Every structure is written in structure tokens, then in C-alpha cells.
Amino acid sequence: MTGSALWHGFADMSVVSRAEFVLTRGEGCRVWDDTGREYLDATAGLWFANVGHGRREIADAMAEQGARLAAYSSFGDIVVNTAARLADEVAALAPMPDARVFFTSGGSDSVDTAVKMVRRWTQLTAPDGATPRTTIAVLTHAYHGMHQGGTALAGIPANRDGVPDLDTDVIHLTHGDLEDAVARLDEAGEVAAVFAEPVTGAGGVRFAGEEFLLGLRKACAERGTLFVADEVITGFGRTGAWFGSELLGLEPDLVLCAKGLTSGYAPMGAVLASERVWAPFYAEGAGVWRHGYTYGAHAVAAAAGLANLAIMRDERLPEHVAEHAPLLHSSLAEALADVAAVTDVRTAPGYLAAVQLADPAAVEPAVHALRAHGVSTRGLAGGALQVSPPLVMTTDEITDLASRFAAALA
Ligand SMILES: Cc1ncc(COP(=O)(O)O)c(C=O)c1O
The missing domain is CATH 3.90.1150.10 (Aspartate Aminotransferase, domain 1)
Incomplete structure (x- = not known):
């Protein structure tokens, strides 16, 4: 065969x-x-x-949206009403107050969007004359998707093999070892962001524990380093809370999600940004951030997301x-x-x-x-x-x- x-x-x-x-x-x-x-x-x-x-409810919502307006652009000032509604619902669930929602087509898009968002944020916020921070720290065993940024961030060494020179400065912190993690952050100097899964998934389902994650989050806050929670797996109920960050009290600067956002009925992800991150992008004079995906706020995917969230709430x-x-x-x-x-x-x-x-x-x-x-x-x-x-x-x-x-x- x-x-x-x-x-x-x-x-x-x-x-x-x-x-x-x-x-x-x-x-x-x-x-x-x-x-x-x-x-x-x-x-x-x-x-x-x-x-x-x-789930028939999701399939029906997608069919209805597909017949009405399957997709349009979300660049510039355009948005389909269904996608705007989903953004508001997701922002209300986000584990940070007053979040803004940047939609993507999946988890790897969310990771690479966040890498670029962090880099742009460090440029927008660097003190006069200072060089913007560029280094990103990740945990060993981490999986952050397979786009170029995510491959550079891989904490599973096999996922980086044969793909050198990925143009992102990355350091690795030992999963679960707070002392080592903090020492490496200090050794690296000014780290732009730490990316961490609340529970490492593809790297073998490894939970580093509340003390480690809260300690790492605190170390970031003390060093002016953004804390990015990759909740592509742990988002939308998997941990027994809407987000793992909420369960653990992590108060992240950015949350990355996908998967459970639509339960996979349509390919869609999102980056949820806290005010600390979105404010400089939204500020008068910040100009256009030249980033976005054709299918980022896809209307049929958004209809799937709304129907999916309704089921999660109702049940x-x-x-x-x-x-x-x-x-x-x-x-x-x-x-x-x-x-x-x-x-x-x-x-x-x-x-x-x-x-x-x-x-x-x-x-x-x-x-x-x-x-x-x-x-x-x-x-x-x-x-x-x-x-x-x-x-x-x-x-x-x-x-x-x-x-x-x-x-x-x-
Ligand atoms: C934590 C994490 N981040 C990112 C991704 C990449 O998501 P996708 O496969 O939708 O691009 C995954 C996929 O499993 C993941 O587990």
C-alpha cells in the first residue's frame, strides 16, 4: 500500500x-x-x-459566516465585525487587564509576531542614546513553534539542528532551576524578554512548578525584561483555568495562544498584549508597525472562535x-x-x-x-x-x- x-x-x-x-x-x-x-x-x-x-454548533457558525463574508483584510482600519467581537471576548478573558489582541494564523505565527513585537517594543522604549535590547531567553525543553523565530528559540536541541544562523540572539535557562535561570539572565546582561510555557508541552509535559515560574516572572520584572507566556497549549481551559498564567498568577506582559482559541476548527492564533507593551505602539507618532497576516483576523476562524468560547463557557x-x-x-x-x-x-x-x-x-x-x-x-x-x-x-x-x-x- x-x-x-x-x-x-x-x-x-x-x-x-x-x-x-x-x-x-x-x-x-x-x-x-x-x-x-x-x-x-x-x-x-x-x-x-x-x-x-x-461540534455542530461550531460547524454551523463557520458555515453561516462563510456564506455571509468568509474573510476580508484586517490591515489598516478594516475588520470584519465577527473578528472584532472575538478580539473583545478574548481580551476580556486575558490574564492581564485591558489587553489588546493581535490575531495570527496559528501558534508559530504568534511566537514570531511576539519576537518582532518585543524587538520593536525595545526600540520604541529604549532610553535616549541606549542600544535597544535584543536577547531573548527561553527554557530548556521549550517548544515555540517552527517558524524562523520559533526555531531560533527552540529549547529542544533537535528542533534547531541543521538550521544555523537564525538571526535571533537566544540564551537558554535551565528548566526548573531558578538560581541557574537568574544567574544566566544576569550573565547575559540586558535581556529583552523571557519566553516560557507555563507547562512545557512538546518537550515532554514538564511543569517547572509555581515557585520557579513566579520566581522567573519576578526576576524579569526586576530586570526590565518582558515576560512572555507561551500559552499555545495551556490557553483556553487546558490547565483547569482559562489560562495557565491566571492559574499561577504570572501576570505576563504578552500571552501567545492558538489551538484552544478555536479548538482547531479553524487555524487561528493570537498575541495578547498588556498595556505596558501595546501603549508605545498605540501612542501618537508611533507610526505604522509593519507586521500582519492576510488571514490574521479571518472571519470564518473568528466565527469558530466565538462558537468555541460559547461552548467552553456554557459547559x-x-x-x-x-x-x-x-x-x-x-x-x-x-x-x-x-x-x-x-x-x-x-x-x-x-x-x-x-x-x-x-x-x-x-x-x-x-x-x-x-x-x-x-x-x-x-x-x-x-x-x-x-x-x-x-x-x-x-x-x-x-x-x-x-x-x-x-x-x-x-
Ligand atoms: C507552546 C507552543 N508554542 C507554539 C506552538 C506552535 O504552534 P503551531 O503548530 O500552531 O504553529 C506550539 C505547537 O504545538 C506549542 O506547543
Whole structure:
């Protein structure tokens, strides 16, 4: 059997071109392949299907918007009313007062927009005669997308391999080690911004803890360094709060989001800016900031976002996650306690966990064994399996998921 003409991302095409895993539909926490087999979705697609698959309300809102005005420009003074409404709703949810919302087409766009926004902000605010700060600090294990800025910022070394000279000054702070992080910031001198995921996702689901993150945030404030929370995964309910920054009290200068903003029904992301950052851009005489994306405030995507947020509010999904996450964590830990192939179940606030395999090279066989037991998951950096189900996952589905992991990995 040969696969389609699709060139897959993050794939060994010599293998994948012979056999693709073809999905045809989804409903709630389940997806079906082209042979009709059903799978529990352990990953919410790629950490995005927060309200679950097949939500008719979102599809209908997108169809209605598509027929009315699918898209227009958002450059200059133009905006489609639906996108303006979504910006207001997102600003009201943002973990900072009086936020402004710069829409993008996804998480990598949000990261690169933020890199440029930080660089422009340091130019606009540098004291007379001072050289604007340029260095950006990131945590080890970090994933900040795959555009040029995000690749330069990669804390997963393999994601930078073979792509030198990316034209961004970057330093790496050891994840979870506050003393080291602060020492490196001081050693580097004037750092423009620290980018940090409240929970490191693709780098293996690693939660550095409240003390580390709050300490890092404080160190930034004391050094005039912007604190940028990359909430592409942790935004919109995943941690049991609307944003991880809100859960931890981080009060970031910028928040990056995507995924859960539309639950993946349309590709869309956003940079949420605090007044400290947006004010110099909005000031009289600041002029045009020459940045933007054709599909940044796409109307069909915005309609998906509004319908998605309505579901999250109506079904109280952040609260649902806060209530049921302990069951997800304990069910996995108990089910996998005696499984020799598993060395650890890492957990983080909310519907976030990683099953660490003793042999990192066993990830692909493990993914296939899980598929045979009706679970769709994927490998993360360092040889772990991702557990980040849709936020609508119920208690029965959680215990079912944990026992399928145990049966497959045994
Ligand atoms: C923390 C984080 N930032 C940025 C991105 C990039 O998002 P996208 O794949 O939508 O470009 C991701 C994707 O998983 C992510 O996890």
C-alpha cells in the first residue's frame, strides 16, 4: 500500500509514505479511521480539540459566516465585525487587564509576531542614546513553534539542528532551576524578554512548578525584561483555568495562544498584549508597525472562535477540567504503576500528562500498540507518550483511557 501525495510534518517520509494513518471523522473524545475503527483521542488532535470533535454548533457558525463574508483584510482600519467581537471576548478573558489582541494564523505565527513585537517594543522604549535590547531567553525543553523565530528559540536541541544562523540572539535557562535561570539572565546582561510555557508541552509535559515560574516572572520584572507566556497549549481551559498564567498568577506582559482559541476548527492564533507593551505602539507618532497576516483576523476562524468560547463557557470546561484532572492523573499512575516499560507518569495542572517510556526508542512501537487497543496518541521529545485529551473527557472515558494504556504497554 502506498500513501497519498501529502508530505507530512515531523515525519520520516521513507516510512510514512508507505502507510498513513487516515482518519475520517470524529465525535467528542473519539475519532474513526478509514477502516471504521474507533479510537479514544488521547491528544485532542495536536493539543487543540478542547471542546471535542464534531461540534455542530461550531460547524454551523463557520458555515453561516462563510456564506455571509468568509474573510476580508484586517490591515489598516478594516475588520470584519465577527473578528472584532472575538478580539473583545478574548481580551476580556486575558490574564492581564485591558489587553489588546493581535490575531495570527496559528501558534508559530504568534511566537514570531511576539519576537518582532518585543524587538520593536525595545526600540520604541529604549532610553535616549541606549542600544535597544535584543536577547531573548527561553527554557530548556521549550517548544515555540517552527517558524524562523520559533526555531531560533527552540529549547529542544533537535528542533534547531541543521538550521544555523537564525538571526535571533537566544540564551537558554535551565528548566526548573531558578538560581541557574537568574544567574544566566544576569550573565547575559540586558535581556529583552523571557519566553516560557507555563507547562512545557512538546518537550515532554514538564511543569517547572509555581515557585520557579513566579520566581522567573519576578526576576524579569526586576530586570526590565518582558515576560512572555507561551500559552499555545495551556490557553483556553487546558490547565483547569482559562489560562495557565491566571492559574499561577504570572501576570505576563504578552500571552501567545492558538489551538484552544478555536479548538482547531479553524487555524487561528493570537498575541495578547498588556498595556505596558501595546501603549508605545498605540501612542501618537508611533507610526505604522509593519507586521500582519492576510488571514490574521479571518472571519470564518473568528466565527469558530466565538462558537468555541460559547461552548467552553456554557459547559464550564475550565471548571470541569479542574475537577476531573486529579482522576486523570491518578488513573494513569495506578494503571501504569506495575508496567515495566513505563518509568514515570509526569503530570501537570489540568488535562496534561506524559507517560515516560524506559526505552525512548520504543515510542513508535508503543504508539502502534496503543492504536491496536483503540487509543490515538503520539510520542514527545525524550521518549514519552502524550496525554492531553479533549477537555470534555468524562470520568468513564478517563478510566477507560488509563486501562487501555496499561493493556497496550504491558
Ligand atoms: C507552546 C507552543 N508554542 C507554539 C506552538 C506552535 O504552534 P503551531 O503548530 O500552531 O504553529 C506550539 C505547537 O504545538 C506549542 O506547543
